[in-house]
Structures are given as structure tokens and as C-alpha cells.
Amino acid sequence: MNFYGTLMLFYKEVMRFLSVFMQTILAPVINAVLFLIVFYPFGEQMTGFGFSNVDYGLFLIPGLLMMSVLQNAFANSSSSMIQAKNYGNVIFMLVAPLSSFEIMLAFVAGAIVRGILVALAVYLVGGLFYEINIVHPLATFALVFLSSLVMGAMGLIAGIWADRYDHLAGFQNFVILPLTFLSGVFYSTQNLPEIWYQISLWNPFFYMIDALRFSILGQSDIDIFISIWAIICFAISTCLCAWWMLHTGYRLRH
């Protein structure tokens, strides 16, 4: 294995988003803060979202946090890849002695770092509004890590597949965004009509958000172990798919 080469590619991935941290870290935090500002004054009055003993604003925090993680981990690998393709500098990586697995590893690891940093930032800012006592810190970290991994691999797939930026924007607006909004960020699925609940079970983000709610607040709709298993399955399948695309040279090696 070309360990040092992989490390350098990973380092490049991290430096790339840090060099534009206003867009990559600050913007998502402001996004989350806006949600909190909107809901904060009504927190205590809001009922019927499913959890009876928590303030709605506090209930929102795990969902908002996960939503930021998912969108940013995805954005990291996908925009890095599509930029490399559009600018043409992807060939620097393609002529280097890096395996498909190593390239995937570096991109996904970069996305994980961005996911974790965004999570941390949202957590700190959320702390200005509510006292957040994380019930299971280790599980919280593991969930942020695993979910970023899934979305990093998804982003890599989308970045390789997309020819132009608007393909990617389409993917984000028509797939990622609806799935996040319909995954239980704003409500508990317990209260949904049966059919909507069944549909939610097909949404990967549902498991990520529900599990994170358990790890932070100690309550969730479904068993956290089921969610973690589901997330691990998503991680394996997205990574396999990304690896396969790199391995066959799909849209990269013509």
C-alpha cells in the first residue's frame, strides 16, 4: 500500500476545504443557527412532535447536527471530485501510483474530517441556545463518523458520475435535500401515519438521525442497534460502489 501517498491525498482533501472554511464550515453552522433562532422562541409551546419531555428546540439539535454533517460530507467529496475533473487536475492523481482503494480512502477520510468539524461547530453553537448533555458521547462520535463516511462515499460516486456542476446541484436538490427533510429532522416518525412511517424506513438518513437522537438525548423511535447496522450496510455498499467506479475508470479514464 502507498501509505504516504494516500496520506498526502487526504491532506490535500482537508487543506482544500479548510482554505475556504467560510463556505465549508461557517456557512453550515449559520444555517443551523438560523433554524434554532426561528424555533427557539416557540420551543416550549411546540408539542406533538413525538417526544413529550424535551423542548422542541433541543429535540431539533441532533437532527440539525446530522443534517449539517450529511450535507457537508457529501459536498466535500463531490465538489472536490467534480472540480478536479472540470479543471483537469484530476490527472495528477490518476497518473500517481495510488490504487482505487487508496483514492477512495483519502476522499472519504477528507469528508469525515469535514463532517466531524461541522458537527463540533454546530454542537458548540447549539450550546449557546440549550444545555446539551450528550448521553452517549462515544456513540455520538461513532455515528457522526459513520454517517460522514457514507456521505463521503456517496459524494465521491456523485462527483465521478456528474459531468457538470448542475448535475451535482440536481443530485443535491432532488435527492439529498428531500431525503434529509423527510428523515425526521423536524418530527418524530412515531406520530406519522403508518404509510409514511413505512416509507421513512427506506430513507437512509432516517436511521442516522434517529440514532443520533438516541445518542444525544437518550430517546429514539427505533432501536439504535438496528440503526447502526443499517448505517454500516449503507457504508459498505456506498464504498463498494465508489471503489468499483474508480476501479473501472468510469468517467475518469476514458
Add this chain to the structure above:
Amino acid sequence: MSSEFAVDIQKITKKYGKEEVLKDVTLQISKGQFFGLLGPNGAGKSTLINTIAGLVRPTSGSISIMGQDVIKNYREARRALGLVPQELLDEPFFDIENLLKLQSGYFSIKNNDEWINELLEVMELKKQAKKKMSMLSGGMKRRVLIAMALVHKPSVIILDEPTAGVDINLRRNLWKFIKQLHKLGHTIILTTHYLEEAETLCDYIAIIDCGKIITQQSKTELLKNHNNKQLEHIFMELIDRETDEE
């Protein structure tokens, strides 16, 4: 697979849809050769070069670099190869010096500052070292691409029209530098539309047209067989004859 060849191309065919861009190309480039690959626009030069570099996957056939198959032993093959691509490109995030360091890193070279410095000097990029590629002119970008291809001191260096858009001064320095590398034992593969360049530099020449190799021989032989005419005339004759036959 014998490794007396720097590059061994066996029966390479490349199709884009129905269009056959490379037709059963077999070509061997010996170690230490200064090899000129010539041909009109669209002949398939870049496609062949990119196939050697693994940027294009051939429809059939195989290629090895310094005895290493470009697919099976891609790591060794890629370490042995430096490619200066024809198309200019951009990198908006890192300055030139850091790009060179990163590229060295991909090749697992940890401390390459000395060589990077030398490359920056020879390519006259010292002043640009802290600039980003997007801020450079076309000719300057070309210099960066050349430096990038050489960070890992590859035994085989492929230059796809390296002098397109490059000023006289750099062109002279570039050839001096490339000749020096050649003397040190590097194999050089060059495409260019400036046939005088090829005539003075190369010791072996292949001409490709419409995806087929129409001639490959040493320069002296090629010139002798054509009554020592200028390479440019020979080139035109061969290409015309080829077009007439089709």
C-alpha cells in the same frame, strides 16, 4: 515480456463508440531513445500517449513501461513514467510549490525540496512558486506541467506538444534540459507539430495517421530512404500517400 524496451505497445486498439481511433498499434521504444511521435491533428497521438499513461483504457492490447504492465503492475509502471499532457489545466487551491510537494507525496517521496527547487529554477518558475496556477499565463502553466511530470524523476518522459505556446527562451532552455535528461539515460517520447524540432532532437521517429502507424524507423534511415529531404517534406509525402489510399 522483455524489459529491454522502455515502452512496449502491443496491438493497441481504441474505439470511441464505433470510431476506431487507434488501429492495432504495435510500437516498441527502446531504453534511452529520443522518440518522436508525429502525425496530423486528430491522428491519435494523444490517445496513444494517454493510453500509455493509463488515462485512456484501450479496447484491446497491452502496454508495459520498463517491463511493467500498465494495468497489472500499475504502481511500478506509473513510477517509471512522467507525462506532460497536451491540454492545459488548472488548480485553484494550491500554489505551485505546494502542488509539486503534493505530487511528490503521491509518489511517496518525502523530502523532495532540493529537486523541486531545481525544477523551479530550470523551468524559470522561481517567481511563480507562491502563485496559484489559475493566476499564470498559458506558457507558464505549461512549465508547471513539465515540472509536475518530473517530480519523481521518471525513467520515461512523455511530452505531448510541450512547446505549444511556449516562448523561444523557454523553448531553448527546455530542450537543453530535456537533452540533459536524455544524456542521463532517460527515455524521451515527444510529439510536436514543429518538425524541425523533431528532426534535430529525435533519433527515432514514428508517424501515425488515422490511428495507424504508417512508418517507424530511425531518423537517419528515414531521411536516407527519402534522399535526405527535409523531414517536413517526407512527412507531407507519407501523409498524402496514406490519404490517397483511403
